[in-house]
Amino acid sequence: MNLWDQRYAHAGYFYGRDPNDFLREHVTKIPREGSVLCLGEGEGRNAVFLAGLGYDVEALDQSSVGLGKARMLAEANSVHIRTAVTNLDGYRFEGDRWDGIVSIWCHLPAAMRGPLHRQIFAGLKPGGIFLLEAYTPDQLRHGTGGPKDRDLLPSLAEVSRDLAGMEIVIGVERERVVQEGAGHSGLSAVVQIAARRPVLCR
């Protein structure tokens, strides 16, 4: 059992059952009733929220325990999500497939994150939206959640660089209070991105 399986094996939902604040605020940017891929989705709170809004949702995570709880949460909310136990290391997106790709606190080593993010453009349909919230390196000073390893913490510049060709609709580093389950609690340094694959490419 890996660390995430062990964490999710406890009763309750580590990040709660409610969706992430940034996703909730900007979800309407994703084309209505479109297909959405959630990266590192864990116990499924964001996927279930999206499915409840009528999106066709697939959730990827390396943790079978987390995704098992995600399916239970979906059932409890009378929605359907697809789940796939997947290691994102070396993951290949299907081209022109998704109306939305969502990455919430999906902290990966830089050597894994770059190749993944550089495929976002191709994985989205034209007009599709990528939504990301993650802790930045400044979060190491806050100690209110997230990884303690700089390599897992992306800056806005790093994520933006990997989204070449995308229209950055929102791209900010900011501080905000995060209250998302026991795992994330308090004033935090985050990067938030909403990026659209342009409809017309010259």
Ligand SMILES: C[S@@+](CC[C@H](N)C(=O)[O-])C[C@H]1O[C@@H](n2cnc3c(N)ncnc32)[C@H](O)[C@@H]1O
């Ligand atoms: C901080 S949790 C966030 C979970 C969820 N996105 C949420 O907001 O509730 C990070 C998730 O990323 C997953 N993860 C980390 N590395 C991964 C990898 N290489 N492949 C797939 N999932 C990974 C973990 O299993 C964990 O569920």
